[in-house]
Amino acid sequence: MSPLFNLLKTSEKSLRLGRLTLIKNQEQKVLDTPNLLAYTSRGCVPHLTPDNLSSIPLIGAINVTLEHFIDVQPPPSTQFPYGIHKFLNFEEYLVFIDVRDPGNLNLMSNNTDKHVSVYTAHGVRQVTSDSYIKYMNIYKPDIFVSLVDNITDEAPSLKRIKRSVDRTLRWLDDAIYHVKEGAQVFGVLTGHKNQEERIRSAQETAKRNVAGFVLNGKCLGSTSRECVDILKPSINHLPPNKPRLVYGLGTPEDILLGVSEGIDLFDTSYVLKMTNAGNAFVFSLDIKNDLDSFNRQQQIISLWDINYQNDARPLLAGCQCYSCKNHTRAYVHHLLNTHEMLATVLLMSHNLFHYTKFFKDIRESINQDMFSLKVEQFFRVYSDGEKEQKNLSSIILN
Incomplete structure (x- = not known):
């Protein structure tokens, strides 16, 4: 070989x-x-x-x-x-x-x-x-x-x-x-x-x-x-x-x-x-909006949060993983609170699926000569203030 x-x-x-x-x-x-x-x-x-x-x-x-x-x-x-x-x-x-x-x-x-x-x-x-x-x-x-x-x-x-x-x-x-x-x-x-x-x-x-x-x-x-x-x-x-x-x-x-x-x-x-912390990934490199219209968003959500106890949405809208196609945030929240092993199974399935998609989007952005723009959009949406500027200068401008 x-x-x-x-x-x-x-x-x-x-x-x-x-x-x-x-x-x-x-x-x-x-x-x-x-x-x-x-x-x-x-x-x-x-x-x-x-x-x-x-x-x-x-x-x-x-x-x-x-x-x-x-x-x-x-x-x-x-x-x-x-x-x-x-x-x-x-x-x-x-x-x-x-x-x-x-x-x-x-x-x-x-x-x-x-x-x-x-x-x-x-x-x-x-x-x-x-x-x-x-x-x-x-x-x-x-x-x-x-x-x-x-x-x-x-x-x-x-x-x-x-x-x-x-x-x-x-x-x-x-x-x-x-x-x-x-x-x-x-x-x-x-x-x-x-x-x-x-x-x-x-x-x-x-x-x-x-x-x-x-x-x-x-x-x-x-x-x-x-x-x-x-x-x-x-x-x-x-x-x-x-x-x-x-x-x-x-x-x-x-x-x-x-x-x-x-x-x-x-x-x-x-x-x-x-996953072990009860978090689900909700970030994306594939951002469609115009830069000027972006609002700050979360990279992850904690399914321990009581706000999700009646949330019938999937972990991430549009995600094609098994967890998102079959279960809700409320259900995963319930599983975490009852200490059921299925909670981390569903979260790991989603998070690993989502991370592979993140890398696929990175490869596509490089192939299309869009990496710098995608990174700038990412930090505009998911980072804040001083941290955003630091990362933007580190990754894009250097």
Whole structure:
């Protein structure tokens, strides 16, 4: 299997419209970018069964986390002989594996030259480079991320930063050399907040035979703009013909910012966070009105709000997801108040469907050379005052 990433359209503002194609066992999987990787917990998209997930047609890729499987080592799942796709019933999707949970990267114990520490339901476990590659050769994912020595200290020494880059590159070399044919490796870019080390990490990783790149925006900067500015030295030294995945950018504003800086793939842990809080997405990039007639609108609504107890409207008018076509705000409000599991099933179904539609609209806006206008409309409608001006200047004018 050889991955192919085609850039279908680019612009001088770093916008990228691409297509990732993988052929495995004579089957082709295609993922248009910018796009999302569906977040999973313990091998399933939270709150959804495979049947629920199949009702969201725009989902093309799944992000699986080894951290959720290694309470016991070796993981019992490695005894299954037919690979991770069949084990998790994700055969129709592109399966992407990382060792850490992208929604939980702030938790970190000390790593060493021999292992990475991860958090499980039964405490901290250590994953060595040899064991990780062994598991990946058994699981046979489409893509996996090499081990990374992440730093969560606010002000690490230069020696610690350099050690992080060196360890990560060494583990990447191990993964590329020992992985069996059939799985592709994404390299991770490190360097914390040091520009020279971020450039070195990007340049050295780009020299390797990697299928793409991962940037972790967690613990970098107090705002999304600061985070992206720290990542830019890495992004600026990457080849254009390979996809870039970023962790830590989840809100609609974050996604638009990342896309404007040339990011291709995003995780969806933010969708789970909003679902668990009882919120439904109601924002849209596809705004038809004239700019001068816009009124401020909400991005999300909380179905805990008592105002929805008699609201017979769907979560979002015009939405084609299962929840909106079959149920009302009042019903979801009732389910939340009675602590019924169906509440989060319906909310997750809607929110994930809605987020895939958001990315589809982003791709269409880039293709039609309408991205800047759509972003300006978005912030005019959904942001307020100082925040609006800050984001507009950050995303459109810079």
